[in-house]
Amino acid sequence: MELHEPSPLPAADPPTARAVENGEIATPQSAACDGSRDRPGIKNPKIEAILDVLRGGERFLVCSHSRPDGDAVGSMLAMGMLLEQMGKRADLVTADRIPHTYRDLPGAEAIRCAMRVHGPYDAAILLECDGLERAKLRGLEPFFLINIDHHTSAREFGNLNWIDRGAASVGELVHRMVKAAGGRVTSDMAACLYTTILTDTGGFCYGGTRASTFALAEELTLAGADPVRIARDVYFSTPASRLLLLGAALSNLKREGRLAWLWITNQDMVRTCAAEEDCEGIVNYAISIAGVEAAVFLRELPEGAIRLSLRSKGRLDVAGIAVKLGGGGHENAAGVTLEGPLPRALDEILGEMRRRFAEAS
Helix, strand or coil: CCCCCCCCCCCCCCHHHHHHCCCCCCCCCCCCCCCCCCCCCCCHHHHHHHHHHHCCCCCCEEECCCCCCHHHHHHHHHHHHHHCCCEEEEEECCCCCCCHHHHHCCCHCCCCCEEEEECCHHHHHEECCCCCHHHCCEECCCEEEEEEEECCCCCCCCCCCEEEECCHHHHHHHHHHHHHCCCCCHHHHHHHHHCCCCCCCHCCCCCCCCCHHHHHHHHHHHHCCCCCHHHHHHHCCCCCCHHHHHHHHHHHEEECCEEEEEECCHHHHHCCCCCCCHHHCCCCHHHHCCCCCEEEEEECCCCCEEEEEECCCCCCCHHHHHHHCCEECCCCCEEEEECCCCCHHHHHHHHHHHHHHHHHC
16 A cells, blocks of 8 residues: 655654664663553653654554454554654555454555565554564564554564553554654544544453543544444444354353353354354353353364453453463453364363462452
8 A cells, every 4th residue: 555645744864763773772672661651741762762763764564463353453544544644655464354343444445455565664563463473474574573562461572662551452552653743633543543442442341441541532532533433333233144153152151150151163153154253242242241250252263273262350360361371462351272172172261260260269
């Protein structure tokens, strides 16, 4: 994708990505990774280091994790809009197609689906990835990497790393970058950023939801985001295949005290003509049960592996469980893929969750 006729923001001979890499400007990689908030009048050194690279380059790659969700899609689009305002070229690329729910977001048609990326790029911006493998894009290794994340399981793998585990979404971090760059939050950008917050807080239900989350939602609404339309597109545009798949999952629902689980097989996916995106949110039906504190949804993949979605109401850190098993995420929402078959994966995850509950008692 090439962005045409941008209105560049002012910049004066900023350093390039190579200057950062060679240590010509100071960028302590562990700074600003403690979830601290930006304070008025005080510049965040990590944001400034990233903006220096953006101002010094011309062409950038913007990507996020495979199987993109609302935060991934919305933040990629908003980042692309910021780069356009800065007079830069941006390619927005994901390894998997954009879910139907988010295809009507402003500019969504510009996101390309590919398995390999080719330069030249002055930098690759990875949004909410805990490593290159999370993007599932081949060809990222040679590029100067800018890693921006807010997950509990986030890791510093890039040349520049900005991690704020206290942010409600990675879109919130993109919004701070826009403000620091002197950019303008247009109505299109506001719609994309509002989507990141709405979806990554589970409709303002997850533990990371704070007063500042609602303040940002208000700011984005005043900038032109339509919260009613966005909520309708996200939560009330369900294809029939998703409901049929949900029925299959609910028929397998089990509960054991504070723990609930449900699953689907690959045959269920085939029988209901469901797409991968139709699995999104099924785990929430298990966690919504009164008295249940943690839930897991298991999906059998075509090759036999088992993909898990974990949820918690706060008493159990499911990110810690996911990380131990090779996955990651947030304290209240995480994911991991285990070896099959389904009964083996179910025994492994239930055993770990039961153990964690016992330790917490």
